[in-house]
Amino acid sequence: MMKLDQRELQLGDRPLLVGVLNVTPDSFSDGGKYLDPDSAYAHAFEMEEAGADIIDIGAESTRPGSPRISEAEELRRLVPVLKRLKNKLSVPVMVDTYKAGVAEKAIEHGAEFINDASGLTFDPGLAKVVAQRDIGLVINHMRGAPDSWAKLPPMPDPMGGVMFDLGASVNRAMRAGVDRSRIIVDPGLGFGKRKEQNFTLIELLPAMSKLEQPMMIGPSRKSFLGVFDPKQPDYATAAAVAACVLNGAHMIRVHDVAAMKIIIDTSNAILRSTES
Numbered sequence: 001m002m003k004l005d006q007r008e009l010q011l012g013d014r015p016l017l018v019g020v021l022n023v024t025p026d027s028f029s030d031g032g033k034y035l036d037p038d039s040a041y042a043h044a045f046e047m048e049e050a051g052a053d054i055i056d057i058g059a060e061s062t063r064p065g066s067p068r069i070s071e072a073e074e075l076r077r078l079v080p081v082l083k084r085l086k087n088k089l090s091v092p093v094m095v096d097t098y099k100a101g102v103a104e105k106a107i108e109h110g111a112e113f114i115n116d117a118s119g120l121t122f123d124p125g126l127a128k129v130v131a132q133r134d135i136g137l138v139i140n141h142m143r144g145a146p147d148s149w150a151k152l153p154p155m156p157d158p159m160g161g162v163m164f165d166l167g168a169s170v171n172r173a174m175r176a177g178v179d180r181s182r183i184i185v186d187p188g189l190g191f192g193k194r195k196e197q198n199f200t201l202i203e204l205l206p207a208m209s210k211l212e213q214p215m216m217i218g219p220s221r222k223s224f225l226g227v228f229d230p231k232q233p234d235y236a237t238a239a240a241v242a243a244c245v246l247n248g249a250h251m252i253r254v255h256d257v258a259a260m261k262i263i264i265d266t267s268n269a270i271l272r273s274t275e276s
Contacts (some may be wrong), residue, residue, distance in 0.1 A: 001138060002181065002182060002214070003134065003181070003182075004092065004112050004113075004135065004136055004182070005026055005112060005134040005135060006092070006107060006136050007092065007112070007163055009053075009092075009136075011214045011250045011251075012145045012250065013122070013128055014264075014265075014268050015176060015244075015245050015250060015251060015252050015264055015268060016051065016053040016054060016099050016250065016251045017051055017052050017053050017054075017248055017251075017252060017254065017257060017260065017261055017264055018054045018055075018056045018094065018181075018199050018216065018218075018251050018252060018253040018254075019044075019047035019048075019050075019052030019054070019055050019056060019194055019253075019254065019255075019257045020056050020058070020218075020220065020253055020254065021034060021043055021044055021047070021055055021056060021057045021058070021081075022034060022057075023037075023057060023058070023059050023077045023078060023081050023186075024042050024058065024059060024060065024061045024077065025036055026250075031226055033123065035077070037080040037081050037084055038084075040081045040084075041081065041084040041085060041183045042056075044057075044081075044085055044089060045088075045152035046224065046257075047257045048090065048091055048256040049059060050260070050261065051257055051259040051261040052091060052257045053091055053179055053251075054091055054092050054093070054094050054113065054251070055085075055089060055091060055092075055094065056077065056093075056094040056096060056115060056204075056253055057081060057082070057093060057094065057096065057111075057153050058095075058096035058097075058101075058115075059074045059075075059077040059097070060074050060096070060097065061146075062096075062117050062191070063146065064144050064149050064150065064190070064223065065178055066146045066147065066150070066250035067140050067147060068145070068147075069104055070178065071099050071101050074097065074099065074102050075101075075102060075105055077266060078095065078097075078102065078105075078106065079105060079221055080233055081107060082095075082106060082109035082110060082111065082223060083109060084141065085110070086109055086110040086111065092110070092112035092113060092136075093112060093113070094111065094136075094138070095111040095113070095115065096115045096116075096117060097114065097115075097116070097126075098116050098117055098118040098122040098123055099122075099123050099126065100123050100124060100126040100128070100129045103116075103126050103129045103130065104129045106163070107129070107130075107133055107135055107153045107203055111135070112135060112136060113135065113136040113137070113138060113150075113184075113245070114129075114130055114135060114136070114137055114138070114172075114215075115138035115140060116125065116137070116138065116139060116140060117140045117196070118140070118142050118145075118162055119139050119140055119142055119165065119166065119169040119170050119188070119190070120139060120169045120171070120173060121142065122145075124172065124176075127172060127173045127176035127177075127178055130176075130178050131173075131176050131177030131178045131179075131233075132177075132181075133184065134182070136182045136183075136184060137173060137178055137184065138145070138180060138185075139169045139173065139183060139184070139186065139263040140163050140186040140196050141164060141166050141169075141185075141186065141187050141188035141189065141191065142188050142191040142192055143155070143161045143188075143191065143192025143193065144192050144193070146191075148192075148197060149191070149192045152192050153195060154194045154197065155176070155194070155197055156238035158193060158200050158201055158204075159187075159200065159201060159207055159208075160199040162187045162188070162201065162208075163207065163208060163210065164209060166185045166187075166208075166211060169209060170183055170185065170211065171211060180213075180232050183213050184213060184214045184215070184216050184250070184251065185208065185211055185213045185215055186189045186215070186216045186217060186218065187201045187205070187208065187215075187217060189201060189202070189217060189222055189224070189226055190222040191220060195223075195224040196224075198219075198222065198224040202217075202240060202243050202247065203243075203247070205217070205244065205247035205248055205249060206247055206248050207259050208248075209248065213249065214249035214250040214251065215247045215249050215250050215251070216249065216252070216253065216259055217244050217252055217253070218239035218249065218253035218254075218255075219237060219241060219244060219252075219253075220234075220237050220240075220241070220252075220253055220254040220260070221234065221237055221255055222240075225237060231254075233259075234256060234259065235271045237254070237255075238259070238263045239259065239261070241254065241260050241263045241264060241267070242263055242266075242267040244264075245264055245271060246268035246271055247268070252264060
C-alpha cells in the first residue's frame with residue numbers, strides 16, 4: 001500500500017495502468033496532438049474512462065535526439081493543463097520532469113507523483129522538493145542525455161548497470177528525505193540502451209525485485225519495438241506489455257489505454273492463475 005497526500009494506492013494485486021499524456025510538440029508517438037490545453041484536458045478524461053489508474057503528463061520530450069527546454073517553456077506547456085485538471089479527475093496525476101522548479105509548481109497544482117526521467121542525475125534538488133510532501137517519486141534509469149544516446153557504447157551488463165545506478169539514486173532520494181515507501185523504480189527502456197538490450201531488460205525484470213521497490217516500466221511505442229504506425233494495431237507494444245506484466249511490473253505506462261488494458265488484464269489473469 002502506497003500512502004500519498006490525498007489517497008492510498010494498492011500495488012501488487014494487479015499492475016496499475018498509467019496513461020501517457022504528452023503536452024509537447026515533438027514527442028515520438030503523438031507530438032503536438034495534445035499540446036492545446038483543451039485537447040489535453042479532454043484526453044485525460046478519455047484515458048480515465050478507459051481504465052487508467054494514473055494520468056502521466058509530460059511537457060518535455062525525451063525522444064532520442066531531443067533538445068532540452070527551459071523551465072519557463074516547460075511550465076508554459078504544463079501549468080494550463082494542470083489548472084484545468086485539478087480536483088477534476090478521480091485518479092492521481094503524475095508529472096514527468098527532472099527540474100526541481102517544475103516539480104514544485106506541479107505539486108502546487110495537484111500532482112501526486114513526480115516521474116524523473118533522469119533518475120535524479122540532472123537536478124538533485126528535485127528529491128528535496130518531493131520530500132516536503134507526501135508525493136510519489138518515480139526514479140527512471142537514463143544513460144547520458146537524449147541528444148547523446150546515439151553515441152553511447154552498448155552496456156556490458158544491462159540489468160546489472162541499471163540496478164546499480166537505480167540503487168544509488170534510491171539512496172540519494174532517501175538522503176534528501178524521501179520516504180522509501182513512496183519510491184518507484186523504472187529501468188528506462190530506450191533511454192541510452194541499444195535495441196536488443198531493452199529486450200534483455202524486460203526478460204530480466206524479475207531481478208529488479210532485489211531493489212525492494214515497486215517497479216514501473218514504459219515499453220509503449222518505443223523505437224526498439226519498431227516504427228509505430230497509428231493506422232495499424234500496436235501488436236509490438238501489446239507483446240511487450242504482456243511480457244512486462246508476466247515478469248512482475250507493478251505499473252505500466254501506455255499510450256493506448258483502452259487497448260492495453262485488455263492486454264494487462266488478460267496477462268495478469270494468466271499470472272495469477274499460476275500462483276493459485
